Amino acid sequence: MTVAVSAWRQVRGRVDQQADFGAGHRWLELRVTAELEPPDPGQFIQLLIPSHASGAFLPRPMSVASVRPLRDGLMLGFLYVPIGVGTHALAALPAGAEVEALGPLGRGFPLDRPGTPVLVAGGRGVAPLLFAAESLARLGRRFELLFGARDRAHLVGLDEARRRVAGRGRLHLSTDDGSAGIKGTVVEALDRLSPRPDHPMVIHACGPHAMLAAVARWAAERRVTAWVAMESVMACGTGVCRGCPLARSARGRAAFGSQPPSLLGNRDYAMCCTEGPVFDSRDLDWERIE
Ligand SMILES: Cc1cc2nc3c(=O)[nH]c(=O)nc-3n(C[C@H](O)[C@H](O)[C@H](O)COP(=O)(O)OP(=O)(O)OC[C@H]3O[C@@H](n4cnc5c(N)ncnc54)[C@H](O)[C@@H]3O)c2cc1C
Ligand code: FES
Incomplete structure (x- = not known):
């Protein structure tokens, strides 16, 4: 197995802005210096919040949700949920506050594999897939984006998803309560896209591990390749x-x-x-x- 190891760096990041994004989520725009190599979709950054501001001594991993080149660096976008000491401290940082950013880390989605990319997002797992959708659209590739959550309010980032899909792909929504898209899970939405020999698909998924396990089972039964973004x-x-x-x-x-x-x-x-x-x-x- 070949594993691409990225040349990561620890650089200074500065909060450009952050805002509520609905259903307890936040969107953070972080300006980082040019020494940080542009991340690929699926890669992550370790964000180290100054410990005097957080009490968190270790950095916290975050998937990159968007990348914009700047004259003197990059603007990285993150979609996150404050759940504990580190992410609450991150949410409290005002514009101009500094954090250390270590990355890009890990292996991203192999979006260049032949076949139609089918992006499968559950809840806040949409973050790296927004970035994947943007990259595929930039490459002129057609793709499908399946986005599921418990209800319409938890389809956080839906407007972003619509923007990134525009003209290049199709967006398929699913909710447990049927308040948006089909009533059911993303796996039931996958059923509606069943692969055909003349149209092979490659799945790229991110979401809760139980969802990824179900996607893995679905793919194995149909001999479809599924790439899953895990957390630990x-x-x-x-x-x-x-x-x-x-x-x-x-x-x-x-x-x-x-x-x-x-x-x-x-x-x-x-x-x-x-x-x-x-x-x-x-x-x-x-x-x-x-
Ligand atoms: C590769 C990667 C990418 C990630 N991308 C995102 C993202 O885009 N958006 C986002 O909101 N979060 C993301 N996370 C999760 C995020 O890193 C954690 O929520 C964060 O580290 C929690 O830190 P904390 O100090 O707020 O919570 P802590 O106080 O450290 O923990 C609070 C609670 O959350 C649990 N917890 C901590 N980390 C995780 C985890 N990784 N998975 C499950 N439970 C956890 C703890 O066990 C504890 O119960 C990602 C994690 C990984 C590994
Ligand atoms: S986080 Fe240290 S080995 Fe993976």
Whole structure:
């Protein structure tokens, strides 16, 4: 297995603006210096909030939701939910506040694979897929975006999704209560797009692990490739602390082979931060993933 390891850097970031985005979510625009290489969709940044402002001594991983080039750096967009000490501290930062940004980290979505890209987003998992949609649209590729949540109010980023799909793809909504799109899950929305031999599809998914497990099952039954963006509680984000293991399947163990343990993990466990966060769904043992 070849794993592209990005040349990450730790650079200074400055909050340009952030705002409520609905249903308890926030949108953050962070200006970073030019030493940071432009991230790919699915890659993440470790945000280190000054500990005097947060009490959080470790950085917090965030998927990149948008990238805009600036004359002297990049403007990175993040869609996040404040849930604990670090993300609440992040939400409290005013425009102009500084954070350290480490990245780009991990392996992103392989959007160049042949076949129609089918982006499958659950809840705040839409963040890296907004970026993927933007990249595909820029490349002139047609794609499908399936976006599901519990109800209409939790389809956070829906206007962004509509903008990024415009003219290049189709947006399919699903909600548990039927308040927008079909009543059901994104997997039921996938059923309506069943693959045909003359139209192969490649899934790129992000959302809760239970949703990703269901997408993995759906794809395996139909011999469709599914790439899934996983999460794990992380400390270093660079393969050093060994804190983000995900159990490999037999296929994943065979692909890893007999290499000695490395920043990438060992034969039994992949490191989410260096081999992921995006994995081929067949390489993970879904019975042992929470
Ligand atoms: C690769 C990656 C990309 C991510 N992208 C996003 C994103 O785009 N938007 C977003 O809102 N969040 C994202 N997250 C999750 C985000 O990093 C966590 O919510 C954040 O680290 C929590 O920090 P905290 O200090 O606020 O919470 P803490 O006080 O550290 O924890 C609060 C609670 O959340 C749990 N928790 C912490 N991290 C995670 C996690 N990764 N998965 C599940 N439960 C967790 C803790 O166990 C605890 O119960 C991502 C995580 C990873 C690994
Ligand atoms: S977060 Fe440290 S090894 Fe993955």
